[in-house]
Amino acid sequence: MLRRLLPDPVDLDLDSLYRGLTLPTGTESQPCWVAMCMVSSLDGAVAVDGLSGGLGGEADLLALSRLRGANDVSIVGAGTVRDEGYVPLTGSEARRVDRAARGLRAVPRIAIVTASGRLDPDLPIFGDPDEVPLVVAGADADDDALAAIEDRAEIHRLPSAQVAAEPLLDLLAGLGLRRVLCEGGPRLNQVMLAADRLDELFVTVAPTVVGGPAPRIVHGEQETARSLRLVTVHEHGGDLLLRYRHERHGDG
Numbered sequence: 001m002l003r004r005l006l007p008d009p010v011d012l013d014l015d016s017l018y019r020g021l022t023l024p025t026g027t028e029s030q031p032c033w034v035a036m037c038m039v040s041s042l043d044g045a046v047a048v049d050g051l052s053g054g055l056g057g058e059a060d061l062l063a064l065s066r067l068r069g070a071n072d073v074s075i076v077g078a079g080t081v082r083d084e085g086y087v088p089l090t091g092s093e094a095r096r097v098d099r100a101a102r103g104l105r106a107v108p109r110i111a112i113v114t115a116s117g118r119l120d121p122d123l124p125i126f127g128d129p130d131e132v133p134l135v136v137a138g139a140d141a142d143d144d145a146l147a148a149i150e151d152r153a154e155i156h157r158l159p160s161a162q163v164a165a166e167p168l169l170d171l172l173a174g175l176g177l178r179r180v181l182c183e184g185g186p187r188l189n190q191v192m193l194a195a196d197r198l199d200e201l202f203v204t205v206a207p208t209v210v211g212g213p214a215p216r217i218v219h220g221e222q223e224t225a226r227s228l229r230l231v232t233v234h235e236h237g238g239d240l241l242l243r244y245r246h247e248r249h250g251d252g
Helices: 058-068 078-084 093-101 143-147 165-174 186-194
Strands: 002-006 010-012 033-040 073-077 109-114 134-137 154-157 179-182 200-205 228-236 239-246
Touching: 033 058, 033 186, 058 200, 058 228, 058 239, 073 078, 073 165, 073 186, 078 109, 165 186, 179 186
Parallel strands: 033 179, 033 200, 073 109, 073 179, 109 134, 134 154
Antiparallel strands: 002 010, 002 228, 200 239, 228 239
């Protein structure tokens, strides 16, 4: 049973979690709406044995699927694609039909963000020729590495060697991809946080303590504090599913 704790506490069917959700498209000044989704242990770890799958349960998996049903594009760092074994985001037939009914592309795009451009052409993410990923590479990325995947990816270059939020989001907006889901890892999340481009945050807090050297959901050299407003809280099997929104959006 899914329990909604905020607002208006009530017991719900699990399938109701984020059902029908569609992310906004941003504003004229900031044309992309950026939502981040992550799972964390009670002590802030993002992974067990290097993988996030060791944390969240059934509700967390459903939340991720629903968020991928609500966006135009998922952005994800190259290291996370490798470590988590990303596959094409084709999704179920039901999700494709639901997305199309809400005016979205049947399958969300995925953009792999990489400064170096070094991606193994045999990675599972390149496995569907009908749903090739975007690869967004830094200005100094390895030309030979990009050439090795040019037949299985749509390649774009950023104007700078390092990934920065504004040029990345401007590129996506220019492609008509304005509902952005940031799936990590922690350093890509840091890029968005430091630029104050996170509009919404979906975090599952798992009832687990990990310890050790695991990074937090946002990790980098620059400390940046942002105020968020708690929008909803759900509980399922001990997992807390929290939804926050940037204070600039008020009560909207």
